[in-house]
Amino acid sequence: MIFGKIEYLNLLPFHLFLKRALRHGIEKKAWQKRGSVPSRINRAFEARRVDAAVISSIKSRGRECTDFGIVADGEVMSVLVLPGKSRRDTDSDTSNALASLLGIEGEVMIGDKALRYRLANPGEGIDLAEAWKERTGLPFVFARLCAHSRHIRRLRRLTQRFFTSPPKIPYRILRREAKARGLNAAELRNYLNKIYYRLGWREKRALKRFLRNERRGRRKR
Known part of the structure; x- marks a missing residue:
């Protein structure tokens, strides 16, 4: 199974898990x-160049996905x-759609560069997850872990293992990853504490609402 890997800090715990969980050297090398x-x-x-990936939630409609996001x-x-x-962020699909749905105009920025910007400029700009929560009272699902049909059962077993025993991030890795992105370890730990990965009923309800409203919005435009 070939995984697609998003190179953002928000998936650091899952990346550490996969590094240990992928069974074959060829899988690890490809990932x-x-x-x-x-x-x-x-x-x-979409082009089937990878078998499984954490894909943008807006692209997960109709896909076979796990409860990891x-x-x-x-x-x-x-x-x-x-x-x-x-201005749209070309790295994004879901966040551009979310900004449009919420009627928020400006420059969309996602990922590690956005995190660095927010830390350097506290309070500047609009946090889209916060804006969604204020509007709906619900969490926001930015991405989901999905797979093509023949791999979905294995992927669900892997994610259940992750939920059962999530990896602890050694301080040396936390410090190394933070330094590589221009952060310190405390900033990275604080950021990771704002993110979680399991989709329960509230998260699935929020995702359904987002996808439904986004589709309606596109039809009106």
Whole structure:
């Protein structure tokens, strides 16, 4: 099974888990080589160049997915709309759609660069997960772990193992990953505490609402 890998800090715990859980050297090598941004991973998954990936939630409609996702219940810090001319983030699919759905204009910025911006400019811009929570009272699901049909059973077993025994991030790895992104370990730990990965009934309700409203919005435009 070939995984597509999003090279963002929000998946650091899952990356550590996969590094240990993937059974074959060829799988690990392929996973390590396929790191990219969400929009490119979405295209690789759709083209079947990868068998499984954490894909943008807006692209998960009609796919076979697990209960693993990237979720924030309020402030997330890494998905922002900045003041100024409206501009989409080419790395994103879901966040661009969310900004449009919420009627928030400006420059969409996601991922590690958005996290660095928010830390350097506290309070500037709009946190889209926070805006969604204020509007709906629900968490927001940014992405889901999905697979093509013949791999979904194995993927569900893997994610259940992750939920049962989530890895602890050694401080040396936390510090190394933070330094590589221009952060410190405390900032990275605080950021990861804002994210969780299991989709329960509230998260699935929120996802359904987002997908339904986004589709309605596109039909009106």
